[in-house]
Amino acid sequence: MSSYISQVPATSLRQRMIDDMNMRRYARETQRNYVRDVARFATYLGRPPDTATAEDLRQFQIDQRASGMGVRKRPALGVLRGPSLFAREGR
Template identity: 55%
Template sequence: MTTVLPNSPVSPLRQKLIDDMTMRHFSAATQRNYIRDVGRFASFLERSPDTATTEDVRQFQLAHSEANVPVPTMNTVVSALRFFFADMLDRPTRRAS
């Protein structure tokens, strides 16, 4: 599988994300989308995404909702963040009971 990598230097956190997705045989399109979505989250935070709190994720989702982001797009973003936090960083997500 070919991994999509930017031409600029890759941070250790981004490289870990790429490595974890590659190890799990994510498609190139999924890798590109997850990198994009985690990157947008980092831009929203204006800091590294691994420092985010549950409230940061909630605010990001609210901002997307207020911007009328379509549900399928929001589902993709949530999947990317769930993978990033739960699988890559081993920070399990809390789900409503």
């Protein structure tokens, strides 16, 4: 695991996301980017990312674009769409 991922205390949600990415054989760089981007999104939300709605994600992406982040620089948050890597059990 990259040093970024291992230096951050793993909440059960973060650990589940990492475990799922390992199971799906995501490259370490991809994992580092996803963890960073989801952390950025959670900071924006002010709450855990598994509580986000599709509208929260849409608004975050709009705000990112408005702040000057180009299409290629936007976070890899497509992971939040569809079956999420960190969806709560029983949802």
